Amino acid sequence: MSEVKKIATRESYGNALVEVGKENPNVVVLDADLAAATKTGTFKKAFPERHIDCGIAECNMTGIAAGMATTGKIPFISSFAMFAAGRNFEQIRNSIGYPHLNVKIGATHAGISVGEDGATHQCNEDIALMRTIPGMVVICPSDDVEAKAAVKAAVEYEGPVYLRFGRLAVPVINDKPDYKFEIGKGVTLKEGKDLTIVATGLPVAECLAAAEMLAKDGIDAEVINIHTIKPLDEDLIVASAKKTGKVVTVEEHSVIGGLGGAVAECLSEKAPTRMLRIGMNDVFGESGTAVALLHKYGLDAEGIYNKIKAFV
Template sequence: MLNQKIKLDQDIFSSDVKLKASRDGFGEGVLDAAAINKNIIVLGADLSYSVRLGGFMEKYPERFIHCGIAEQNMMGIAAGLSMSGKIPFVATHAIFTTTRNWDQIRLSVCLQNANVKICGSHAGLSNAPDGANALPLEDIATMRVLPNMVVINTIDSNQTQKAVVEISKHKGPVYLRFSKAETPLITTRETLFKIGKADVFIEGKDVTIISCGPIIYETLLAAKHLKAKYKIEAEVISSPTIKPLDEVTILQSVKKTKCVVTVEEHQINGGLGGAIAELLSDKNPLPLLRIGINDTFLESGKYEELKDKYGLSAHHIEDKVYKFLKNMEKI
């Protein structure tokens, strides 16, 4: 079922699928990138162990900067560092580094096209027990609207590790969004990651489902069930880069399937679904179903419980895609 060219983990549908938090991959990726480029500097806002920077802090104390709980100043410091050739990685929880300092990201980073990497952990529903305040569900929208910004939401720990190295080579602002939760390892050491590249994970002809972040795992499960139960062949595209979108891969797929679904751990407004809606209306208007959080704030609970209550578990995705196709009389 899985596209063999992408070299995904072949055991992802087994019950003992390996789990790992993307933030762990982030911490490893920072060490990888730092070993390659001595200009990489990391700035923390009192959540540095939480975003797995302990290894970096120990190995490169002179390249780690404690900024305290002061995200606005931290972003300005990063912009200033970048002007002298440093590559600052600003790493904290996504809820703090995209909301508290959006103005600083806009002016000090994006307007100056500063080479700053904004790394937001605990994205989407992954910080579930902390409640509504701590769940960033608007950050893809608020980051992708900024000129010069690249926006990436990695799907697993391995990909996050690779993405850190890739963004360190990209010149200009990047927002890297990743998860706290222990989620399935979908990609392997052999899976390539390239900024702006989407991959067809499962080929199909009936509907294109595009997803980013670890919730793509639920999407893959849903696609498997759709095929087994209804013989619906969904094409599943992983699009970790939300900006710039891989228009070629996406438009090629929708030309075949003629309808689209997006799945993300984000508000349905302005995120991946919004980006795809814009692309389709510009290039190839087609029916689109956006699956995400329906314009509401969430609450405390377990990650799995929130996914289930708010309609992002595999069985919800499966039902919604089925109804979407049924309404269009495609099945």
């Protein structure tokens, strides 16, 4: 059996920017002295005149992008999620969100899989922050195929979009002829009857592996990939919850305010269901290899399997 292809979604982001840059001359990219890490350097190499290095000044970068958006440009601003969403929250809220400008935020190095950079750089709060901004679309792709599709969809969408990418190479799971990306629409990757697993980003592939492990124990899990946390595909989640009666959310993010929070809000109002939220449980990360950290915090297939088994 051939080895599964793995690509970091930050790599996909850089490659997708070049593709959309070729198609749309209004696409411009701004970076905060991290072009090599965020992979926007790929765009800079292809279109040097449409790339601006703003230095280590994310808040200023946001203001520049807002101004460019008012002239018809489609700016992508990029930095680590900790800085793009955290340090930059007020500027995104007031300069992009409030006037509902057509700016895209490409946040890389999200979650604990940043690894050795440690807790200060492992942003597990960004989805929660961005969800609270009125009119902000929040997308967290699961693999290379989805990340590229998300960037293209963001260009076509008129308004602010937050795109969350990772540092760690992850399996390519969406390389299928019938794959279709649509903002606000989840994807059922596996049908099941005993419980529903709703996942986003890096853990999606791990959830598919965990579902295989559960199947050996006679537990038939449905797996849903929610690449768009806002707007949330409530119809898909409610229908699955009513079918299985149990819902587990999995995310490389705090269980407070992220995917788990969004799903809990939805189900509490529309279909009260027994739930388990798997993610970072109100703790900071720590320095270590990405793989070791995902295992320690129960976000790999084994950890997800064990937690779901105990829940069931």
